[in-house]
Amino acid sequence: MRQTKFHGRYEADGRVCEHPACTEPGEFRAPGHGHGFDGPGGWRWMCLDHVREFNAGYDWFEGMSAEEILHAQAPTSGWRTESPTFRPTAGVDGMPRWSDYDDPLDAIAARAAGIKSRARRQAEMAMDGRFSKGEAMALETMGLGLDADRRRLRRRYSELVRRYHPDRNGGDRKYEALLGQVVEAYQLLRKSSAFA
Numbered sequence: 001m002r003q004t005k006f007h008g009r010y011e012a013d014g015r016v017c018e019h020p021a022c023t024e025p026g027e028f029r030a031p032g033h034g035h036g037f038d039g040p041g042g043w044r045w046m047c048l049d050h051v052r053e054f055n056a057g058y059d060w061f062e063g064m065s066a067e068e069i070l071h072a073q074a075p076t077s078g079w080r081t082e083s084p085t086f087r088p089t090a091g092v093d094g095m096p097r098w099s100d101y102d103d104p105l106d107a108i109a110a111r112a113a114g115i116k117s118r119a120r121r122q123a124e125m126a127m128d129g130r131f132s133k134g135e136a137m138a139l140e141t142m143g144l145g146l147d148a149d150r151r152r153l154r155r156r157y158s159e160l161v162r163r164y165h166p167d168r169n170g171g172d173r174k175y176e177a178l179l180g181q182v183v184e185a186y187q188l189l190r191k192s193s194a195f196a
Contacts, residue, residue, distance in 0.1 A: 009048075017047040030054045130194040138185035150195045157186040 012025035026045030046054060061069045124146060131139065131146075139148065142156050162168055164179035189195060 012045075015045045017050055018044045019046060019050040022047055022050055024049075031058065031060075131192070135189060135192050135194065138188045141181050141185040142189065148195075150190075153186070153189055153195060157182065 008029070009027045010029070012027050015026035016022075017024045017026045024047035026047065028046050028048055028051035029043040030046055030051050032042035032044050044054070061072070064072070139145065142148075142153070142160065144153065144156055148156075160182045161179065164175040164182060166173050166176065169175060
């Protein structure tokens, strides 16, 4: 989908305006059905005249209570959500947690160093030759380096499963995706010839 010079216009690629009585190309996006606080659920594609008509009558806050509208319009809207870098599981991927620092600049410098060292580790793994690209990514997921052996792999797997399992988090399933990534990484690595 390529945007043309006219602001907001996208080449139609066969799309037709979604207005029932129009056959013009649908080159402009309008909020779709099922929108919520986080934005539109999808896009409707319309011609210029009908998207203007739609936008003139569109009510973003439709279906929201007065309290939800006030919350959405607050100057600090969005700042109340928990950032991944402040969660209890932050730092699991080898990156430092922001909450460990008093000065934000120190935290930014530490995270930048972590990103550089991660890139360096990935390059070393690629040049090492013992691990495929998928295995190198699995090692990253597990938080292990090139010096990992089978015993250390098992110990790390056990530690991460205990950390992310819903039974260890009061039945909370918010870490389920991370648990799935850890299990998938372990299954790949335990069959690797590097750990034979």
